[in-house]
Amino acid sequence: MAINETIISKLKEKIKDESTEKIIEEVLNTVEKGGSPKPAIKKIFKKTK
């Protein structure tokens, strides 16, 4: 199951910054698939630097 479209559009409304939005989406997808979010955040931050 993917993250609900309503949630994604709300996210776009609230987060004007595209890169932050992408980070959040990635974390949400990780959580949705049953993955652990904290290492995912760490990985995303490292990747973006």
Add this chain to the structure above:
Amino acid sequence: MRLEEIKLENYRQHKDLSLNFSRKLGEKDLHIIVADNTFGKTNILNAISWCFYGQEPHLQNESLAVSRINTSVVNETRLAGGGKIKVSVQLTFREDNGDRLTFKREETYNVSNTACVAIGSGIHFSMPGPGGVESVEDKDTFDAKVTEFVPQEIHEFIFFDAERLKNFFGSQMQKNVKTGIYNFTQANVLDKAARAFKDYLNDEIEPQISKSGDTDVDKAQRAKKAAEKARDKQQETVDGILHSIRIAEEEIARLNGIIGNHENIGEKEKKRQSLAVEIKEKETELKECNQRLMVLCRSLYVFTRLFPSVKNYLRFIRDAETNNGKTVAVDREELKKYIDNRHCDVCNTDLTESALSYIQHIIDQNTISARLSSQMQIDKNSIMSAFHTYKDDLDEFHKKNDKADELSLKIEELLNEKAEIDDFLAHVPDTETIKESISQRKEFEQSRNTELQKLGIEKQQLEKLEKALSDAEKDYNLVLAKHKNLSELLEDKRVCDNARKALEQISKEVLKECREVMQQKTYDIFCKIMTRKGRYNSFEIEEDYNVKLYDNLGNQTLGSCSAGETNILAYSFTLALQQVTGKDSLLFIDTPLGRIDVKNRENIINHLVNIADDKQVILLFTPSEYTENAANIIAGRYSSYNNYTSNE
């Protein structure tokens, strides 16, 4: 999704049962099963639940101890010298895209002459995959597929036992719905992600900032942490109060369920007592009144019987008084002197023998008349007095008679009122429990109100602390911004902060929106089905999924409305929940009309039949539910009909 087939093998009453629910072309997706109570209809629900979750929530207490293996098969196997028996339930569904999904759970038993022991179990799931049908046999994947397909929290809103609808709005169901909605709206994912950003900030970023060694950063960080701690503590206080309020409201709702429409039982009992006292007083008054009437009756009777004679006598006296019969006023001594002197002084003549004799006659007559006259006067007075008494007695008799009539009517009225209360109280299942529940509810209401007052104060304090935290965070960010070496960490912190706040807000919003849609849809469906239109004004789902149904006077009526109305509300809630959660799946109802009153039965059936245009509806009736009227409504409008009654 549609349920295509249920196959039960050696499961409880069902040695070998296969139910097919294919939709006939051009027909409604309605499937009817009519079966005796002994058939094991509810065990079909248990079989579904067992297949999905390994649980059988619809079992009666006495069945809990009994093995799920079919007993006749066990006996047959024993007669054959023992062996292995497989119990299995297989459910086949078809998705809207045509995919066929099969869920199967089985259990193997070793049966000997002395024992029947489960020796193994297994699950099986299959669905079409890119390379053909994919099969899954490990428990975790099976459970994940079930959760995706029919989450356990809301399975009772798809496969439900209408006999259990009285508990539908109970606290457990509220929790299930809340959890179901929480998962379906993906608020759980949002909250988990929000927590992860918060944890990352606190565990990874903040410690790195601390390491910078700058005093002003350290000071601002400490101030922020202190503000955060104070806010969190206050939040805990508020949450604690909210928890107490929720518990009190759950208890109030539970007690309302017990009290039902026996709300004013205490007042009724007091009224019965006061009526009993009043009836006794009135009866005593009536008794005294009747006793007096008896005395008056006797007196009036005697007088009435004597009245003709008395009347004649009185007339005689009156005649004597008014006509010549009046006695002559003579001086008897004077007349005696005339006789003695043989001379009349009036006319101054001597009296002859004949005159003397006449005078003697007058004297004699005069003597009798005077006694009579005197007696008649006495009699007349007595009679007149008796007449007055008679008249007074008659007046009193009429008054007393009216009073007795009035008292009799009043007593009858009071007895009727008391009989109604007696009847009401006779139908109260357990007077003491009701009274105790009312008293307990009062305590919970008081406790809730106290907590609500506290909540207002504590929430104000929380707002202040949140403002203080926000200020501390701003200060902290300003200080951090001054340190170029922390710019990267500051950026990560900003991302984490923004992400957390956005995710928390979205989570709250989706839950609120979902609740509002649920609320409106439930109410719309409810109004559509209800026979008694216009009685209810609104339906409310609170944040914790505690539901309230208000009537036109603004009273909360859930708990006191009829079983039928509660059922209709439950159906409406279920249909709304299915729509909202996107699990717009089938509706499988055991005893759909069990607790519905006659007036609403037709409406319910019509509604369920109409729903079957867009949704698969499977109804399991008992013969007493499936009346001629129900059969007429359903006739020719279903895709399948199975009758398992003994008559059939």
